[in-house]
Amino acid sequence: MQSCVFKLPDGTELQEDDTEFGFNLDKIEDTSPVNKSVLKLSVENVKSIQSKSTSSASQLFFLEANLTSELFELTLTDDFLNYEEYETKDVISLTITFECTTGKSRIIEFLLPIIDTNNNDPKFINAPYTYELSMPFPKGLSLDLLGKISARDIDLTNSKIIFSLDKNDDKSNGFKAEWSSTDSVDKKLHYANLLTTFVINISENLTFNIFATDTGNPPRTTHTTVTITIDKLNSIIKFGSPIYTGNYSTLDLENNHEEELKFNEGDITLSSGIDENIKFTFEVNPAKYQDNFQLKSSNDYSKVQVILKKKLQYIIEESILILTINARKPGTEASTIVITKLSDDSMINLDNSCDNFDGSFIIIILIVLLVIVSIVLVVSIIRNMRYQKDPVVEKTNNANELKPEMTEVARPSSSSNNSQPRRSVTFVDEIKEINIARL
Known part of the structure; x- marks a missing residue:
């Protein structure tokens, strides 16, 4: 008696050689509905399905095997809806061991190729x-x-x-x-x-x-x-501008009202490091005018205002005042410079921007340096002239020899008769006496 027999819909019988390396089914799309039939074979001498296994990574069965006395059918299971969620292979594998009525068994691996339709968004x-x-x-x-x-x-x-x-x-x-x-x-x-x-x-x-x-x-x-x-706690404090300039030369300092100073660069702001832990302080140069000013920070600590008080502790006499504003919090701090022009007597023009101030300041420094260098050069020349070596007597062949510019003259000695003869060396504009050793 023959073992298990499987026949295709056209009546062709599946031989052992046809299923030796697996039996390939027709391709289906990954969007195919569940319960879809993917294979129908007529059977003879097939008693039951003895076992089945899958090679899927998830170990889920995506094919359902149904056997009657005359028909074997494979259909898609509910898990096929999530096949792409779990699997990477584009082929479903299902291996079934059939028990034949003759007492024998037959093993067939069914392979179902999947067509990827790119139906899922990342x-x-x-x-x-x-x-x-x-x-x-x-x-x-x-x-x-x-x-x-x-x-x-x-x-x-x-x-x-x-x-x-x-x-x-x-x-x-x-x-x-x-x-x-x-x-x-x-x-x-x-x-x-x-x-x-x-x-x-x-x-x-x-x-x-x-x-x-x-x-x-x-x-x-x-x-x-x-x-x-x-991250406000760990951000570095940085002002929006390193320098702020303002011209208040027309302000009546003796009869002023409380005045918020405005600057060419805009509001004094922080570009980073803003949080509630920031403390603002300031210093005025000259320091005696410190009490004439006060700082006010915004509620979110992103901006600070410089206020000229209504009643001045000292009448400001300088034409330029410089304020250094400091912002500090644990781990970081920053400063900016505020330059206010309070009189037209100043050589510095702050009407346009701090760039003009920088240029004028540099020119002044260069002039001062040039004067200093000139003075040092003149002093150096004078010192060299003063410390030039005097003409000296040169020795030649163990005898004293005068240089050509020297003239030897004899002078009477005012000392006692026992004293040695006295000679002098005369220059055109200066006489320096030297003793000549006895020959």
Whole structure:
């Protein structure tokens, strides 16, 4: 008696050789509905299904085997709806051991190819994303050190995801997104690299979109948001400008009202490091006018005002006053300079900007340096003239020899008769006496 017999719908019998390396079924799309019949075979001498196994990674059965006395059928199970969620292979494998009525058995592996239709959008994991950064934040650093951005695409044939930002969104300026790697275990999971392209120094939190696009045909795209918040506690304090200038030469200092000083560079603000722990202080040069001024900071500590008090402790006589404003908090501090012109007597013009002040100041310094250098040069020349060596007597052949510019003369000696003869050397405009040793 024959063992288990399987016949195709056209009556062709499946031989042992036909199923030696598996029996290939017709391809189906990954969007096929559950309970869809993928194979029907007429049977003879088949008693039962003895066992079945699958090679799926999830060990789920995506094919259901149904056997009657005359028919064997394979249909898609409910788990097939999530096949791409769990599996990476584009072939379903089901191996069945049949028990024949003759006491024998027959093993057949059924292989069902899957057509990937790219029917799934990439999906961001643990989105949206928020990063708290201290300001200023350096260029060229990856934010994945603070938390990874990843997206998963369950489509079978997509091996990569393209990450990008909206170039037309000003809020994303200074950032760049790119594909980084694939997870070592879950091959459907892809990581993004979010980089800074220049130094980030924002004063307010910002949010922008990041996009994930698969490589299917046609490609599918999804997006989520990235929010950058300011780590105020660890941000470095920085003023909006290193110097502020204002012209108050027309102000009546003797009859003034309380006056908020305005500056050519705008309000005195902090561009980074703003938080409630900041303490503002100031110093006035000359120091005796310190009590004529006071500082007022805004409620959010982002701006500070310089107030000229209504009643002055000292009448200001200087044409220029310089205030140094300091901002401090634990771990960081910064300063800015405030220059106020209070009289037209000053050589410095502050009407336009601090650039004019810098130029005039540099010219004055150069003039002073030139005068100092000139004085030093003149003094050096005079000292060299004074310390030139006097003419001396040179010895030649153990005898004293006078230089040509010297003239030897004899002078009477005013000393006693026992004293030695006295000679002199005469110059045109000066006589210096020297003793000549006895020959």
